Amino acid sequence: MKISILPIAKLAFIDKILDEYKNDMGDLPDLIKGKEAEIHNAKAKIMDTETILNDIREFVSTAKLTLVTLKDKEDKLIQQQFLVRNNKEFDALSAEISTLKSEHEKLSVAMRSEGVKEENLLKLLEEQNSTLAVLQQDLSELHAQYDVVAASQNEEVAKYSRIRKIIKDDMDEELYGRYARIRNRLEDAAVYVQRDSCMGCYRAIPKQIIVEMRNQPERIFWCEHCGRLLIPDWVEVDEDDLESLA
Numbered sequence: 274m275k276i277s278i279l280p281i282a283k284l285a286f287i288d289k290i291l292d293e294y295k296n297d298m299g300d301l302p303d304l305i306k307g308k309e310a311e312i313h314n315a316k317a318k319i320m321d322t323e324t325i326l327n328d329i330r331e332f333v334s335t336a337k338l339t340l341v342t343l344k345d346k347e348d349k350l351i352q353q354q355f356l357v358r359n360n361k362e363f364d365a366l367s368a369e370i371s372t373l374k375s376e377h378e379k380l381s382v383a384m385r386s387e388g389v390k391e392e393n394l395l396k397l398l399e400e401q402n403s404t405l406a407v408l409q410q411d412l413s414e415l416h417a418q419y420d421v422v423a424a425s426q427n428e429e430v431a432k433y434s435r436i437r438k439i440i441k442d443d444m445d446e447e448l449y450g451r452y453a454r455i456r457n458r459l460e461d462a463a464v465y466v467q468r469d470s471c472m473g474c475y476r477a478i479p480k481q482i483i484v485e486m487r488n489q490p491e492r493i494f495w496c497e498h499c500g501r502l503l504i505p506d507w508v509e510v511d512e513d514d515l516e517s518l519a
């Protein structure tokens with residue numbers, strides 16, 4: 274007599290193992306994602322700081338040239354003062370010189386304050402870089418942890434995935450589709466019936482159904498309450514049998 278639910282029982286058995294492997298990863302995948310986002314933000318902050326620093330450096334190097342030019346002009350005007358023919362010309366030159374001097378002074382003050390800003394930004398940049406280094410170290414530790422868990426799982430996961438595919442390819446497509454759809458909602462899409470109850474939602478199953486399940490193994494039954502596929506308790510999954518498929 275064909276037991277229609279048997280391939281489902283096998284799938285449920287294997288999926289439980291595969292789900293456990295996935296759970297062993299715990300929150301590692303989420304932690305890695307979170308750390309990657311933090312690193313992204315830290316890098317953006319560093320780029321902002323570097324942009325401001327570059328602006329300041331550009332300003333300072335332009336200002337240095339301007340200061341030299343102002344000084345040259347001032348020197349020339351001072352030379353000209355020796356050649357003036359009257360007081361009016363002398364005073365006019367004096368006025369120009371004093372304008373140049375005050376421009377020079379203003380620019381020097383601005384340069385000094387930019388210098389202080391640059392110093393502070395360099396300190397900030399150093400802090401931001403060490404924050405980034407810590408984050409990157411954290412991330413590589415998380416990756417290492419992930420790799421350790423993955424390495425211990427890879428072989429087993431591959432084996433059970435292989436067995437799963439064989440069972441899936443071998444079973445009724447519609448039945449597999451139903452199982453897969455339930456699994457979208459409920460991880461344990463197919464459950465055993467124990468003491469006349471569904472082991473998914475723990476509600477009682479009518480006596481009549483229990484009897485039908487026993488007498489009609491070619492039929493598929495599911496829980497009226499939670500929709501899970503029901504596996505009678507007398508359906509056994511032979512683990513060695515499954516392993517032999519791998």
Ligand SMILES: [Zn+2]
Nearest residue numbers: 471474496499
């Ligand atoms: Zn149920």
